[in-house]
Amino acid sequence: MTPLSPAPARVHPARRAGRCLVRLLLALGAVVSLVPFLWMAIAATHSTPELFRSPPPFLPGGRLLDNLVRLQDTIGFGRVLLNSVGIAVVHTALSSLISAMCGYGLAKYRFRGRGLLLGAVLTTMMIPFQVLLVPLFQMMASVGWIDSYQAVILPFLANSFGILLMRQGFVDFPDELLESARVDGSGELRTFYQVVLPCVRPQLGALVIFTFMTQWNSFIWPLLMLNTEDKYTVPVALNTLTGLSRVDYSGLMLGSLLATLPLMALFLLFQRQFVAGLLGGAVKG
C-alpha cells in the first residue's frame, strides 16, 4: 500500500491539517455511533447495581453467565430466540419468493388487472400500516388466530418495496432469452427458477437481507398478536422486562446484545447488498 500512496511531503501543509481535522471529526462521530454498542456489551457482563455505581464500569465484568441464566429463567430466552429465528426465516423465505414472482409477473406479462395490482403496490407504500392495525387485529380474532405464528407471518408477506425492487431487476431481462427458453420446451415456472432468478441474485440478496431485518426487528404487530410467553419474539419478550417496577437492566442489556448481534453480523457480511437494497429507489443516478 505505502509505495503507491503519494509522499506525505507533497501534500500542502494546510491541506494536511484539513485532512487531520476530517479524520478527527469522523473518529469523534464514530465514537458517538459505537459507544452505545460497546456499553451494551460491557453492561451485559455486570450485575444491575454494578451498572449504576460510580464510576461506571469500563471493562467487562464476570456476571455474563449469571445474566444469561436469569434471562433464561425470566423470559425463557432460548425459546424466544428460537421463535424469532423461526418466524423471521419462514417469513423471509415466503415473502422473498412471493415478491420475486409478483415482480416478474408485473415486469414480463400483460394481463387483466396488472395496472390495478401495480396501483395497489404503490398505494401500500404510502399508507401507514397502522391504519390496518385495528381491522387486521379483528380479522385475526374472528378466525381465532390470535396468539399464533401464522397471524404474525401472513399479513405482511406481500411486500411492496420488494415487489418494486424485483420488478426493476426483471424489466431489463431480455425477452429473447425467455422466448428461446420457451422454444426449447421449458415451462413458464421452470424458466423463472432456472433462467431468470439466477440473473437477479444481487437484488434477491438485498431483498432477503432487508426482509429478514424488518421481520427480526418487527415489534408492534407481534406485540399485538402474541400473548403467551412461550410464543414471544425477542423484541416482545424484552419489552415485557421494561414494564416492571424493578427493571432487570443487566439482563435487558444482555438480551439486547443477543438480539442485535445476529443482525450486526448479517449486516457486516452483506454490507454491499444491504446498502444497495436500502437505496433501492432512493437515489436518482
Added chain:
Amino acid sequence: MAAPTAPTALDRGPAPVRKPSAARGRRRRPRLAAWIFAGPAAALFALFFAYPLGASLLQSFTSEDAGTTRWVGLDQYQRMFDDPAFLESLFNTGVILAVQVPVMIGLGLALAVLLNQSWLRFRGTWRAVYFLPAVTTLVAYAVVFQVLLKTDGGLVNQILGAIGVGPVDWLNSPTWARVSLIVSLTWRWTGYNAVILLAGLQAIGKEQYEAASIDGAGTLTTYTRVILPQLRPVVLFCVITSTIGTLQLFDENYVLTRGGPDDATLTPVVYLYKVGFQQLDFGYAAAIAWVVVALIAAISALQYLAFGRERRR
C-alpha cells in the same frame, strides 16, 4: 456505487413496455402463467390490505357502546379537535419535525461530505460504523438509551456529574424526555441518511469538482455553489422520508417512554395504539389513523410538487 445492483437497475428509466419486441413477447405468453406469478401477492393484497383498509374507513364513522356498533358520521373526527392528548401528540410531532429532522439531515450531509473525500482510506469501514445504529433491533436500542439516560447512576449523568453538571432527569421530565427522544432518533437515523446522501454525492462526476477548482472556487464555494444544488433532489428525498417516518413514529417512543411523561413524547400512532388497544375505542382509533394518512398524503403531494418531475417513478 461499487456494486452493480439496485440503484443502477433503477437508473435505466421506465420499463421498455413500448418496445415492439417486448410487447410481442408479452402477448405470446399465456395468461394463466401471469396469474401464477402475480396471484399470491394479489390475493394477499386483497385480503390483508384492501379489505382491512375499507373496514377501517367504515369503522372510523362508527362508535361502539356496550357491544353495539352505531353510525356516528364525522363525530370521531370532530372529537380530535377537543382532545388535548391528540393535540399534544400533533404538537410533539411538529417539534420533532422542526428540530430533529433538520439537525439530522444537516449532520447527515456533513457526514456524507466527509466520507466522500477521495483520499480517505477504509471508507467502507467508516460507512459501516455510521450505518450500524440503523440496523439495531429497535427494542435493544431503546433499552440501551433507557440505561444510558437513567437519572440516578446512568452513564450520561455520571459523565455530566464528573464535569460538575446535572443530574438531568432525562426520561421523567417532559422537556428532557423530548430532548432524549430527539437525541436517540438522531443517533439512530443520521448514518442512514448520510449513506443515502453519500450515494447521491458519488453520482456527481469528479469533473465537476475539477471544473470548479479550475475556475478558482475554494472548497466551500465548490460545495455551496456547485455540489449541493445538484444534491437537492436527494436531500429532499431524505427530508420527506424522515418526515413520513416522524408522522408514523411509534416504536422508539413507545419503548423509551411509553409516550410519557405527561404525554410529552406522545405521537399520533402511540395515541392510536392506546385508544384502540387499551381503551378498545376502535372507531376513534380508526379516525386517528386516517388523519395520519391524510397528513402523509399531504406530504406526498408536497414531494410530488417539489421534485416529482425530476423522478421517474
